C-alpha cells in the first residue's frame with residue numbers, strides 16, 4: 001500500500017481553539033480529517049472521566065483509544081496543560097478545570113482560569129514566573145497506538161497580552177520570542193509551541209507506518225507497542 005493513500009482520521013477534541021490548531025498542524029499529513037461535529041457525536045457521559053491519569057501521555061492515549069474504539073476510525077487526540085514552576089508544576093493535567101467552575105466552558109472558562117492563575121501567583125508574592133506548556137499527542141487505530149510529547153518554555157505575565165489563541169495564551173510569554181502565544185499567528189505558535197512540537201514528532205513516528213500500510217486492513221500484526229518521542233525545544 002502506498003504512503004500517498006488518503007484516508008480518514010478523527011481529530012478528537014471538543015475544544016474549538018485546540019481543534020483549529022490541530023487541523024492546521026495535521027494538514028501536512030495529507031489525511032482527510034473529520035471532527036466530532038462532522039460525525040455528530042454528542043458528548044458521552046463517560047467522556048470527562050477518560051482523562052483521569054496524572055500523566056499527559058496516559059490521558060492523550062486514553063482519549064485517542066476511547067474515540068477510536070467508539071468510532072472505528074484512526075484517531076488523533078492530545079492532552080496538554082500549563083506547568084508553573086512556583087506552583088510545583090500545577091495546574092498541569094488539571095489545567096482545563098483548574099479554577100473549579102464546572103458550569104463554564106469556552107471563553108468564560110478560559111477567563112476564569114486566567115484570573116485564577118494571576119490571583120494565585122499574586123498571593124505568592126515575588127516568586128519566579130517561569131512556566132512551560134506541555135502537550136502529549138496520541139494516535140490510536142485498531143491495531144495499536146503511539147504517543148509523543150512536546151514542550152515550550154516561557155514566563156507568566158502580570159497581565160494578559162494579545163487576542164489570539166485560547167486558554168492561558170494571553171498570559172504565557174514564550175521565552176525565545178518575548179511575545180505571548182496570543183500575539184503569535186497560528187503558524188508561529190505551531191512552530192515554537194508545545195502542540196506543534198508534539199505533533200511534529202508524532203507525524204515523524206507515523207510516516208513509516210503509513211508508508212508500510214499499517215493503518216489499512218491486513219497489517220495489524222505490524223502495529224507497534226506504545227512508543228514515546230519527545231521534543232522539548
Ligand code: IMP
Pocket residue numbers: 015051078079080081082095096113133165166167168169181195
Ligand atoms: P485538555 O488537553 O483538553 O485537557 O485541556 C488542556 C487545558 O490546558 C486547556 O483547556 C487550556 O486551559 C490549557 N491549554 C492547553 N494547551 C494550551 C494552549 O496551547 N494555550 C493555552 N492554554 C492551553
